[in-house]
Amino acid sequence: MDRPAKLLSVGALTLDTILRVDTLPAHQGKFIASDGVQIASGMATSAACAAHRLGAEVSLWASAGDDPVGDQLIAGIEAEGVDCTHVRRVSGARSALASILVDAHGERIIVPFYDSKAQADPEALPVADLSAFDAVLADVRWPGAAALALKAARAAGRPAILDADTAPLAVVEQLLPLASHIVASEPAVRIICGQALDLETACADLASRTDAFVAVTAGASGTWWSDRAGRGIRHVEAPRIKAVDTLAAGDVFHGAFAVGLAEAMPAEQALRFASAAAALKCLRFGGRLGAPNRAETLALVAATWPEQA
Numbered sequence: 001m002d003r004p005a006k007l008l009s010v011g012a013l014t015l016d017t018i019l020r021v022d023t024l025p026a027h028q029g030k031f032i033a034s035d036g037v038q039i040a041s042g043m044a045t046s047a048a049c050a051a052h053r054l055g056a057e058v059s060l061w062a063s064a065g066d067d068p069v070g071d072q073l074i075a076g077i078e079a080e081g082v083d084c085t086h087v088r089r090v091s092g093a094r095s096a097l098a099s100i101l102v103d104a105h106g107e108r109i110i111v112p113f114y115d116s117k118a119q120a121d122p123e124a125l126p127v128a129d130l131s132a133f134d135a136v137l138a139d140v141r142w143p144g145a146a147a148l149a150l151k152a153a154r155a156a157g158r159p160a161i162l163d164a165d166t167a168p169l170a171v172v173e174q175l176l177p178l179a180s181h182i183v184a185s186e187p188a189v190r191i192i193c194g195q196a197l198d199l200e201t202a203c204a205d206l207a208s209r210t211d212a213f214v215a216v217t218a219g220a221s222g223t224w225w226s227d228r229a230g231r232g233i234r235h236v237e238a239p240r241i242k243a244v245d246t247l248a249a250g251d252v253f254h255g256a257f258a259v260g261l262a263e264a265m266p267a268e269q270a271l272r273f274a275s276a277a278a279a280l281k282c283l284r285f286g287g288r289l290g291a292p293n294r295a296e297t298l299a300l301v302a303a304t305w306p307e308q309a
Contacts, residue, residue, distance in 0.1 A: 005056040005262035006132065009255070010149045011044030011139030011163070013062035013077070013087065014096040014112060015069050018247065018287050024103045031101075037286050040076035042096065043139040043163055046248040046288035047255035049080045050277065051137075054259045054294045059083040059133075061126050061149065063118050063142060065093035086126035093118035106243030106282060114141065122148065131156040134262035137254060140167040140188075143174060150178035159261040162212075163254045164188045181213040182206070183257060185250055189216045200224050203233050213267065217253060219246065223275060227267050236271045239279040239304045248287040253278040256297065276300040 019033035048058045060082050064070035066089045073095055074084045098112040121144025130136060136153035138146035140163065153160035162179035164172055166187045173192075176182060184192070184206060186199065193205040199216050203224040207214040215225035222238045256277035260270025277297045284290030292300075 001263050005134045005259055007048070007051050007056050007058045007258055007262055008061060008130065008133045008136045008149065008153075009044045009048035009051070009058055009138075009258075010061045010136065010142065010145050012042030012096065012141035013040065013045045013060070013064055013073055014042040014098045014114075015039075015073055016041040016098045016100055016287060018100045018102060018285075020102050020245075020285055022104050024101055024107065024109055035285060037289065039287060039289060040073040041098070041248065041288050043141055043165065043251050043254075044137065045077060045082075046251035046291070047137055047139075047163065047258065048082045049077065049288050050248075050252040050255035050281070050291035051259050052081045053291050054256055054277065054297060056259045056262065057083075059086055061086040061088075061145060063088045063090060063120075063122070063145070065089070065095040065115065065118050066091050067093075067095055069095040069097070088122065088126075090118045090120070100247060100287070102245050102247055102285065106246045108245075108247050110247075121145070125149065125152055129156065130158060133158060135159040135161060135258045137161045137163060137258040138175070138179075139163040139254075140165055140171055140175060143167075143171045146175055147178055150175065154178065154180055159258070161254070161258050161261065163250070164192075165250065166191065176210055176212075179210075179212050181215075181257075181261065182210065183215045183217060183254055186216065186218045200233050200235070207233075215257075215271065217250060219249070223271055225267065225271060234268070236268060236275055237304075238275050239300055241279045241282055243282040245285040245287065245290060246282050248290070249278040249281050251288060252281040252291045255291075272301050272305050273297060276304060
């Protein structure tokens with residue numbers, strides 16, 4: 001590709017307050033944080049910022065209130081180089097918030113708040129033709145917008161990528177048939193397929209329910225995937241790292257995977273690229289702020305999978 005890939009990322013835009021603590025609380029009380037940051041984030045937003053750092057031109061379609069928090073969110077994401085022209089502002093609505101605790105091992109507790117008025121279904125796409133984009137990525141936090149975007153992307157012959165994460169089963173089942181590529185987190189695939197299955201079996205189960213490419217991500221355990229080519233379930237290992245902060249690692253994975261598909265990388269190469277980007281993010285505190293650039297991502301790909309370099 002002789003130009004940057006163009007992506008549309010659809011879904012969550014939140015103001016995240018991220019606090020670092022030694023251990024995650026197991027009881028009520030006051031706990032002193034050793035570090036903290038407040039940033040514009042959210043699943044689709046973090047993926048958009050990560051994709052931009054990896055070299056793509058990215059537009060965000062999200063929904064926010066007409067409050068000062070919404071102003072702050074848009075200013076923060078525009079400063080990252082992501083186009084926010086299509087961010088919807090809803091009169092009288094409150095913009096989304098999230099409070100997040102991250103422990104010394106990089107694990108986290110996330111408590112988000114979404115105003116239902118801000119998340120009301122949109123009436124139409126923000127652009128008439130999605131063929132101007134090389135790929136479309138949608139999360140599960142704004143289902144009405146995700147459905148419109150995934151349908152239009154497939155109609156335009158573009159990758160329609162669903163970030164299938166924790167959500168009500170009805171929402172996930174609404175969106176699964178619309179995607180050409182489904183990348184599901186471990187919690188999401190257990191919601192869909194049941195708790196008892198191992199992840200390889202769960203990936204096969206999910207693949208049997210759709211005509212889409214399917215991948216199931218499991219952090220340090222890597223990614224199981226099926227491309228419907230009759231080769232069964234395959235596995236991509238994750239680079240070995242000592243995690244500092246896993247917050248937004250999945251979002252970075254999705255953003256990088258979308259860049260790979262937009263650039264017509266083969267599926268396994270795109271998954272390795274995404275795995276490397278997510279691993280590098282985990283080395284840094286601050287959620288999406290730890291997303292890597294393209295050079296360091298490609299360097300980790302070459303170090304982890306030298307046969308691809």
